[in-house]
Amino acid sequence: MLSLDSVTAGYTDENIINEVSLQVDKGELVTIIGPNGCGKSTLMKSIFGLTRMRGGRILFEGRDITGMRPDQLVQRGLSYVPQERNVFPALTAKENLEMGAIALDGGIEDRISLVLELFPTLAGRMEQRAGTLSGGEQKMLAVGRAMIIGPSMLLLDEPSAALSPKVMTQLFSEIQKINERGVTILMVEQNARRALAISDRGYIMEMGRNRLQGPARSLLDNPEVCRLYLGRK
Ligand SMILES: Nc1ncnc2c1ncn2[C@@H]1O[C@H](COP(=O)(O)OP(=O)(O)OP(=O)(O)O)[C@@H](O)[C@H]1O
Numbered sequence: 001m002l003s004l005d006s007v008t009a010g011y012t013d014e015n016i017i018n019e020v021s022l023q024v025d026k027g028e029l030v031t032i033i034g035p036n037g038c039g040k041s042t043l044m045k046s047i048f049g050l051t052r053m054r055g056g057r058i059l060f061e062g063r064d065i066t067g068m069r070p071d072q073l074v075q076r077g078l079s080y081v082p083q084e085r086n087v088f089p090a091l092t093a094k095e096n097l098e099m100g101a102i103a104l105d106g107g108i109e110d111r112i113s114l115v116l117e118l119f120p121t122l123a124g125r126m127e128q129r130a131g132t133l134s135g136g137e138q139k140m141l142a143v144g145r146a147m148i149i150g151p152s153m154l155l156l157d158e159p160s161a162a163l164s165p166k167v168m169t170q171l172f173s174e175i176q177k178i179n180e181r182g183v184t185i186l187m188v189e190q191n192a193r194r195a196l197a198i199s200d201r202g203y204i205m206e207m208g209r210n211r212l213q214g215p216a217r218s219l220l221d222n223p224e225v226c227r228l229y230l231g232r233k
């Protein structure tokens with residue numbers, strides 16, 4: 001469904017990611033892990049057309065999307081939740097969802113209902129300013145906004161960051177539910193063990209490059225991966 005072939009990209013003259021290759025098949029949930037600053041977010045931004053591409057090719061559903069703008073990608077069914085600043089704090093939760101629906105022509109109320117079905121907690125928060133929601137609610141709102149267009153694929157950059165263990169568990173189970181409903185997911189996660197536990201496959205990045213990849217289970221069972229990237233149980 002998504003395929004990166006030797007992607008090199010950055011922001012200025014310096015290349016942040018170098019010849020990264022990756023594949024996500026239809027229906028999969030795939031997680032990227034790696035140390036802070038290794039280029040995970042830069043990779044996600046590159047897929048979504050937000051960096052300077054220096055080399056390589058990105059295919060989405062068989063079409064070359066290299067260098068396409070975010071709005072063109074949204075039209076093709078690709079949605080992205082950035083790591084930071086992913087809600088408009090001064091707008092209400094409902095207005096945030098409506099912003100996500102700008103690309104749709106009509107049917108907004110139906111789409112909002114679907115999102116509230118996924119995240120029932122948000123239903124009672126619709127008129128509240130997003131900036132006053134709890135961290136977990138803001139994350140749900142950010143994912144909800146990405147879901148408004150009915151995407152075929154979601155890019156999630158560290159959805160569980162700064163959440164309590166309980167809220168994290170809830171969010172991961174909602175992400176799993178979204179995947180089970182047929183949305184292909186590529187996510188970046190710091191909580192590597194928890195994320196791999198719900199993933200089909202994983203990729204490990206290091207210093208802007210591919211380091212290792214494999215079925216999530218085999219990464220979790222690999223002693224070297226555990227020692228270097230997963231921390232203690
Ligand atoms: N907008 C930007 N302009 C210039 N350099 C940037 C920009 N964003 C990130 N970088 C640099 O790119 C490198 C990789 O950053 P990136 O955010 O992709 O890492 P990451 O793996 O997502 O880290 P983290 O786990 O902390 O989120 C860092 O050296 C960072 O300083």
Ligand SMILES: [Mg+2]
Nearest residue numbers: 040041042083
């Ligand atoms: Mg990041």
